[in-house]
Amino acid sequence: MTEKAKTKAEKTEQSFEEAMQRLEEIVTRLEGGTTALEESLQLFEEGAALARYCQEKLQAAQGRLDILLRRDEEGVVTEPFQLQLEEEA
C-alpha cells in the first residue's frame, strides 16, 4: 500500500509544492486525532510516501552546470561550463 501511494504521487506529476501542502494537511489531521483508525492508517502511509517523495525531489537534480554550444536538428549541444571570473575575462 505504501508503494501504491508512492506511485500515485509520481503518476499525477505532483509538484513539490502540492506534496508539501498535502503532507502538512495530513500531519495536522493526524495530530487532531479525530480520524477513524482505518483512515488514520491510510493517511499515515500517504504522509510517509509524501515525505519520501519530497526528500527525493530535493535531491533529484545532479547539480550540473552546462553551457549551450549550438542548436541543430539533433537538438541542443552543451558542454560543462567553467565559471570565469570577470577579471580574467
Added chain:
Amino acid sequence: MGDTPLLCPFLARRQKGNQDLRDGGTRQEFLLWYGIKQAWKRGRGAAVKTEYSVTELTRYLASLITGDPVLQGVWVRGEISNFTRHTSGHMYFTLKDDAARIRAVMFRGQNRTLRFTPENGMLVLAFGSVGVYERNGDYQIYVEMLEPVGQGSLNLAFEQLKEKLGKEGLFAPERKRPLPRLPQKVALITSPTGAAVRDLINILRRRRPNLDILLIPALVQGEEAPESLVAALGTAGQISDLDLVIIGRGGGSLEELWAFNDERVARAIAASSHPVISAVGHETDFTIADFVADLRAPTPSAAAELAVPDQNELTRDVLALRERLSRAARRYQAQKSAELNRLANSVVLTRPERWLNPMRQRLDEAEGRLRRILPRILQERQLVFGNLIGKLNALSPLATLARGYSITRRIADGAFVSDSEMVEIGEEVAVRLARGELICRVEQCKKEAELV
C-alpha cells in the same frame, strides 16, 4: 567662389560690414548673383540664357540647393504633422512652426534605426539635407536623424512601447505564471563572461546545490543583442525539461540595457513556454522585459534568490513534517490503546454477574408465572374440546344407527337404497348396522303403497 571674391557684391558688402547681411533679401541676392555667375561660366562668357524649360529651371534650382553646404547638413526644429508611414516603409510628414512649414521625408533605410515612433504633434529636431522633388516642384528635407525634443528618444521609445504592449495586455497580472517552488533545471540567458552570470551561478549553487543550470549565452548589448536574446529564448523553448528561465544582465547605461526594451525581446518573453524571471541592471532600472516577465527581479543576484528556495531549509521542513507525522501516529496508537484498555477493564466485561444476576431473577419469575398459569389454560381448552365433540356426535349418522336404524346399499355400485324399486328380487344388498354389517338377498319387493 573663392577665386572671384571681388565680383561678388554680397561678399563686397559683407566686407564693408553692411547690416543687410542678415537680411533674407541679401541671401536671395547672393543666390541670384551666384546663379548668374554659374551660367556665365557655363556659357564661357556668352550672354545669360534667356529661356529655360521647366525641367531645366527645376534642375537649376535643385543644383543650387544641393550645392549649398548649409542645406546639405542642417538641423531643423519643428512639430510633426500629417505623418504617414507608407507600406514601403518610408515616412512622410510635415515639419512646422507657427509661421512656416516644410515637407519632410525619412526613408526606410534611415527610419529603421529610429527607436521611437514619430507622432503628429510631437516636437522634434531633425537632421538632414534639403533637396528638390522635381516632379512636384517641391523642396523638402530628407531626414536622416530624428530626435524628440524635451525627452531623449530612448525614453520616448520606452514609453511608447510600454503603452503599446500594455494595451495589448502583455503586462496583465493574470498572464503571470506561478514559478515552480522547487526547480530542478534552470536556464540562464545572459553573457557568459559578465558579473551577472557569476552572481547568478554562485547564489543558485549556494541555495540549491542540486540545481541543474544551463547557460544559454547571448549578447546583452549592442545592435545584435535583441536578435541574440530572442534566439536564446527560442532555444530555451525547445528544451522541455526546463523549469524556469532567467534572462538578464548586470548594470549599465540606458543604451547598454536597451536590448531589454526591444519589442522583439518583449514578445519572445511573453511567448516563452517556461516561466521567465527578468533580471536587468540595478534595482532602479526598469525595462520592458521586466513588465512582460512572469517575475521582475531587481538584480541578477535577487533573481537567483527568488528562483530557488534554500535547499537546506526545505530539507529541514520535510524532516520536521516527517517527525511530526511519526509522533502523531505514535500518539494516535497510544490513545487508541488506552481507549481499548479502558473498555476491556470495564465492570461490564470483568464482572458479568453484576448484570447477569438481575436477568436470571427475571427469568425465574417468568418461569414461575408460566407454571401457575398453564393448568388453567389446559382446563379451558378441554372444556371447549368436549363441547365440540358433543356437537360432532349429534350430527353423525352413527348415532342414528345406534338407535336401531340401518343403511342399505347396493353391492353392485354402492348406491344407497332408498326405494324398494331400486333392487331386484334375488339381488344382494349390504346393510350397515350400528355395529357390523349384513349381506342380505332380496326375497320380496313391496312398494310404498303396499305397506299398511
